Amino acid sequence: MPHPILTDLETIASSTAAENGFDLCGVKVFTHLKPMTMQVQIRHIGGGDVSLEECASFSAPMGEAIETSQLLNEAYVLEISSPGIDDQLVNDRDFQTFRGFPIEVAYRNDQGSELRQAGLLHKRSTDHVHLNIKGKINRILRKDVIAVHLTRLKG
Structure with missing residues (x-):
């Protein structure tokens, strides 16, 4: 609270x-x-x-x-x-600035369960957050997104 x-x-x-x-x-x-x-x-x-x-x-x-x-x-x-790694992306400028950076998206599926997907930020459009996961672009509906955080590259 x-x-x-x-x-x-x-x-x-x-x-x-x-x-x-x-x-x-x-x-x-x-x-x-x-x-x-x-x-x-x-x-x-x-x-x-x-x-x-x-x-x-x-x-x-x-x-x-x-x-x-x-x-x-x-x-x-x-x-x-000032904001740094592990910070939440909130506004359009954040999504433009950190394009290509590793992120994790927390979102809700149709059943209401919370899921997470990690990848490189491709872009955020009017309706979706686009992630590049090993060369494949996955889209998550913005209305389902709970939070988007910068993460560290796993390697």
Whole structure:
């Protein structure tokens, strides 16, 4: 179950990222950690890599925005990073950027069971996610897709 203030934190993180030239890729809140940890993932609006220095410099305005919002009334750790391997592909830019990369698609079949298929990302069309599996293109209906994650090549 998501933290009750996650939506508000995502809104703050998204606007703060945009003000600083970044797109927000995701926010996670780990309340089981002491102190609580908030992870914010960003990337450049133009799609370029975010350096360690840029993550560090974004920490100050992000922390200031959280403090100003007064949403968190307990100690927390703020972690800023950029997406990397094992991350979920979500938007069109993700699917274009990682074309040809190894992915795993979790999806539901007609009986409602969850299945997984791994291969190289060929493309995502309006209706399907296309995987290259040993030279053969397999299509999975987008409406059945639960998640698409980057994976490491098995070798």
